[in-house]
Amino acid sequence: MSDPPAKKPCLGGTKDPSVKIPEVPKGRLILTHIGTLATGDETLGDIDDAAIVIKENVIEWVGETKKLPKELADAADRGTRDCSHILIATAGFINTHHHFYQTITRGVAPANELFGWLTTLYGIWQCMTPSQLKAACQATACELILSGCTLASDHAYVWPNGCRLDDEIAAVLDTGLRFHPVRGSMSLGKSQGGLPPDECVEKEDEIMVECRRLIETYHDTSKFSMLRIALGPCSPFSVTKELMLKSARLAREYEKVLLHTHLAENTNDIDFSLSKYGERPNEFIASVEWDRSDCWFAHGVQLNDADLKVFAERQCGVAHCPSSNLRLASGIAPIRKLLDSNVPVGLACDGSASNDHSNLLSEGRLAMMISRVRDFRQATNEKGTNAVPGDPTALSPKQALYLATVGGARCLNREDELGKVAPGYAADIVGWSDHGDSSTALSLVGCAQDPLSGLLVTSPASVTFSIINGDPVVWDGKFIKVSLAEVIANAKKASKDLLATAGYTQRATN
Template sequence: MTPDAVTVIEGAHVVTGDAGGREYGSGHLVVQQTHIVAVGSGPAPQSYQDAIARGEAIRVDGSGRLVTAGFVNSHHHLNQWITRGYATDTTLFGWLTTLYPIWARLNAESLYASSAANLGWLALTGCTTSMDHQYVYPSGVGDLLEAEITAARDIGVRFHPTRGSMNLGQSDGGLPPDSVVETMDAILAASESAIDRWHDPAFDAMTRIALAPCSPFSVTGELMRESAALARARGVRLHTHISETLDEEAFCLEKFGLTPPQYLESLGWLGPDVWLAHCVHLSDEAVSRFAATGTGVAHCPTSNGRLGSGAAPIRALLDAGAIVGLGVDGAASNESGRMLDELHQALLVARVRDGELAMNAREALALATMGGARCLGRQEELGSLEVGKLADIAVWRIDDLAGASIEDPVVTLVIGATTLDRLYVNGRAVVAGGELLTADVETLARNAAAAAASVRPAGGSVPWT
């Protein structure tokens, strides 16, 4: 064993997130290379103590710390980091029509800058794995998917980008302008190419691809069916936005005579290989169908509040046995972009919607960890601190001014205030002492600001609302 291969955290409050809900008030966690090899109460086993004494392992003092599985961000749009602050007082459709032309100005360089800054910030707020839903592909601007995958590798987080798509422009009755849509043939070819080039099915994969037509009002039913067929033939997952607003529900009822979930099911888009973003406006029937089919839900409470879309029925989904994770969603509808905030907002939104017993702090933590892992189909590898799982770990300060007087460490994390001390992804330290190790944050900020200026509307005018 070598010091860079074995890390021993001792004296921390360890929340395993396993099926038994085990917690250790003064526990240990041992990482060897990319995997967790020991977790439990008290000091680490003697063999690791001996390794520390020989200089063959690194000991991390976990006193005053809370250790959890790293957060899994189950819905996101990395390009939006550089388009924050627009249309702050409009609902979804107005917000989209403002931003579509701005997103059309993206290129590979600006998307790399946006992605690197955004992923760095996600890492600093506890996120070890993030998906991304990039669905705007202007022509002749470079390889956008490669740009964000490169950014994820540079920051050092686990990444599940989706090859998103839109093929239903305004001239065909859709919402997006024709300038930002693609043909179905081009989308399917690009989707297959993305799988060939980037998808890694290995247990410890850092990059996996999914296919993600954008929404019922921006893609055709034919593209939805063909994307599902391609994904299932190639063994990758499916993702889309659904039931985000009442406007969307009205659109689907008028155009298809079906609610959005009914429309998805008619296209073969419910199942254990599918997870869906938002799901704010669900009937009891839809909740039951999602649970019965193993369809996942990416709950985005901050974004749904920012856009006035409503509060998703998370208590009903959980009670029905549905899979629910948490998503920051794009930073253009969640300007703070903090993964940690989503746990807090999920708990508050659930209680406002369904009463004081609708969610507790440990349930909110489970949404951000195992719930997200299940959405991405990685519950065997991620989402809890168990022997044999990948070493994606967050270490939080609970002994500072913000949290030292709160009795319950998990409440400190979810309802109170805390800061990230360390973050490990695949056993590698990405954050230590609250500082990002893989990139210079001032450079990330400077590059993101330049990229934001590059996509600002011509003439410098900013459509604030």
């Protein structure tokens, strides 16, 4: 048998000069006296009065502060930071699905299901410029970081007026966020039986050329990489099967290039595939070679048992987007079943025009809540009680944290380097303080006896610190690398200009 073909090299293209890959910090940084550290590691468990030693961008040591080895304590050349004001710290969260550009079109079509919502917004997004895209992406990255995210994937699939993924990469990396941009695409316009207007779709040959350029220029396969490219034909109802197949084969020419799309989001989505192809989601993905462990899918709300079996056998990932699924009345994904079947499940915000925020911690809270009533039925049985009661054990705070950390790392095939606070893992760590007069401290009142459960059930608005790749990105609630005031002002202007260009002035009246 012949060897498989060698994977093609990356990082050989010409980067846009505005793209700055964050440098790895030198030396040791030590955090001490963290109230409770939820490591996410089965052996380490939760540690009270914890210390963490970070060497460059990697966690070197974790344990009780009183057990911190003297030789490490004496070698903190980047300093030792007292964290006795931190009630709870965890591994940084991983957002597995988003559409950053949508932040400047929030609140549009607030009472529509998916297809009606999309057809309202396509025309607005078509007017977006590169500077508006950058402003939207930077605002989204900041909001995600404040919610505890240290890595986000973004699925960008509209490319009007010269917008490129390079613009997005530059804007996001400047905030310090670890980034997995997905080069999304649409090729099935309305005249070909798809949902998007023809002006919004691209030619498939041009999509492939651009995808290859982006992989070869930016995709970094190294351990603790800050930037990896994935490919993402948008959805079964906006691309051809040929594009799905070509994307899969292109991705597999390279190392660690993953594939991502929307799947089984609502019943219209299922009906589209059944009527056009006669296929359920599991049959559709098999027919285009996407039934593999290098693929993860947004939503999975309408997966049935046959679909679920394939996801489990082939280890396809699911990005669970609870707010978006409720906002668009899509349904509640079978998360408990997926977890019980060992399917990789991560947490996600989905686009900020169908959520409409970018707060991953609050998605964890909502995931817990809606999993508990997924199978609940109002109908009463002959005894006058609920025919199917809710299940308060369906998803616990610890399991919600798992989705946001280890689950996300599994979806992105990075579980050996991300998602835990343990030696050898990337130094992506976030913490929340219950001291002082911040809204975070206010939210955490009453949580000291069980800080981890308290964090998930209260979902405070903002982290107190965020360390990404060993580097503080937020400290004492303030951004280190960007001015949040400027980011907000730029995004507000971008939104105003975009909606003015699109001529969109509607306001919901009921």
